[in-house]
Amino acid sequence: MALNLTIAVASGKGGTGKTTVSANLACAAIEAGHNAAYLDCDVEEPNGHLFLKPRISHIYPVGIPVPVVNEEKCTKCGACGEICQYSAIVKISKTVLTFDNMCHGCGGCSLVCPAGAITEKERPIGVIEEGDAGGVSFIHGRLNIGEAMSPPLIKAVRKAGLHGNLTIVDVPPGTSCPVIAAVRGVDYVLLVTEPTPFGLNDLGLALDMLRELGIPGAVVINRSDPEYNHLAHDFCRERGVQILAEIPDERRVAEAYSVGELAYYAVPGYRKIMQQLLTSVEREAIG
Amino acid sequence: MKVAITSQGKTLESKVDTRFGRAGWFVVIDTNTGDYNAVSNEQNLNAKQGAGIQAAEQVSRQEVSALITGNCGPKAFRTLMAAGIKVYYGTEGTVAEVLEQFHNGTLSEASDANVDSHWV
Known part of the structure; x- marks a missing residue:
């Protein structure tokens, strides 16, 4: 299937699993036969490379x-x-x-x-590094230490990643200028949240931001937990936003993460969740 | 000559404001006549960045030769130097008291900023 789709993976709160979702989604995209690109726009602390382990072939400065x-x-x-x-x-x-x-x-x-x-x-404010990660076109930005001006580098990462037919953008946390620079112009946004009051509060801020920008999106509940999930379900129902996936809170996912392994290959059941998420995103984004 | 003093209020009895870029007021005194006026710094209080530079510009427009304040960062200091304004650090008491210290020569001229930049 010939696609031309850019999906951003964002969240209000930090540490909800944006990189986990986007890196594993990239694996699903490659397996589905897409020409996939992964763009790490969290240029202040990029970490997607720890999991995708790209072979970097091209480094150039951005100023x-x-x-x-x-x-x-x-x-x-x-x-x-x-x-x-x-x-x-x-x-x-x-x-x-x-x-x-x-x-x-x-x-x-x-x-x-x-x-x-x-x-x-x-x-100069930073560098862009490009390479291949098992078939995924990998691009990330590294902001110079002490540098405060990240949006120009984020925009340069987005521009460098225009050639994939399914582009996954790993967005920095929050709702401020760097986030806007990373999500502007994408086709669809996945907001990763935890089903906790903290997670949902910041999810609300991120939803407000998307509405302001006019970008459609849906929610992925990460570390879902039977005891707390109703909080997330109620919240999403109230806000009129769809939940596209629920990723169970599993120790094995954390163990894989802690040694830089992709849960997609290391944790049984994870592959299926990501494949289904990919299918759902394509369906929703193409509409 | 004219001297500007960062102040929490508009009079000679007001307390000195130790901040420069985000000071409440600049009290500008003509040392020959004793006349003074107060210049509001309100627009810089909420500036996202560059308050020190803007404040230095504002003080420069008052055509003062010296500034007395508590703290001055590197960008503000560079701007004040470019404007040919001498900087003195004095933080104790009222505007009038600091002015007296200045007249008595107990404040010494600063050769550099005394605090770090807030922005990178």
């Missing part, structure tokens, strides 16, 4: 454009500082100061400069 002011051409008009929303460039007294690590790389200052005194240089 953002920051301004360089030609003092001789500069007329000290201050237009650059007025347009900048981040205080990354400021005219003070008879000079213009730039603060590279405050700059979001929008290019506004060079556009408004009437003297053509501003050019741009690339400030």
Whole structure:
């Protein structure tokens, strides 16, 4: 079946199992004969490689454009500082100061400069590594240590992964700018949650975010537990969101995780859950 | 000359504000005449980033030669230096008291920022 589908795996709360679900889903996709790509957009702490064990074949830097002011051409008009929303460039007294690590790389200052005194240089923020993981096209970003500006790197990872016909995007946790950068433009989002009050509270925030962005999605309950599942079921019914899979809380899954093994191959029953999840996602996303 | 002092309020009796970028007010005093006015820093109190730089810009617009505050980070300090404003650290008491210390020469001119950046 020829697909062209991008699925993001996200969650409000951290540690709910985004990487577990997305890496294992990638295995199911390969077995189903798809040309699958796995994109780890959690660039501050990528960990999908620990499970998919890719052979990296291509590494390249990613940067953002920051301004360089030609003092001789500069007329000290201050237009650059007025347009900048981040205080990354400021005219003070008879000079213009730039603060590279405050700059979001929008290019506004060079556009408004009437003297053509501003050019741009690339400030490196991280690298992208690409390779093959048992048939899965593997791409992840690694943000430089101490770097605060992750969205440009996340966007670059998304752009690098455009060639798969089934692309799975492993999203950082939360609901802020890095998450938006990772999910914007995907076809469908799986929100992984635990059936706990903490998990459900943050799931609610993530659902609000998706509604704001207008992206359809459904819920995957990870570490499902007969004692607590009713909380998740009630919550999803109230919010009018579908549950596409329930992954039981099993010690063997945690054991596989702890040694970097894919539960897909290591834990009986897991393969079937992921195959069914893949089928459900395709059905829902293609509609 | 004109001196700016970070302040929690609008008068000479107000307590000094130890913060620079997110100070409540800047009390600007003309040391020749004794006249003063207070400049609100409200827009920087909730700034996501760059409060120190913006505050330095604002103080610079008051055409002061010196700033007295409690703490100053590296970006604010660099901006103040570019504006040719000397920085003095003084944190005890009211604006009037700190101004007196400045006149008496008990505050020494800062050669560097005294706190770390909040942002990378």
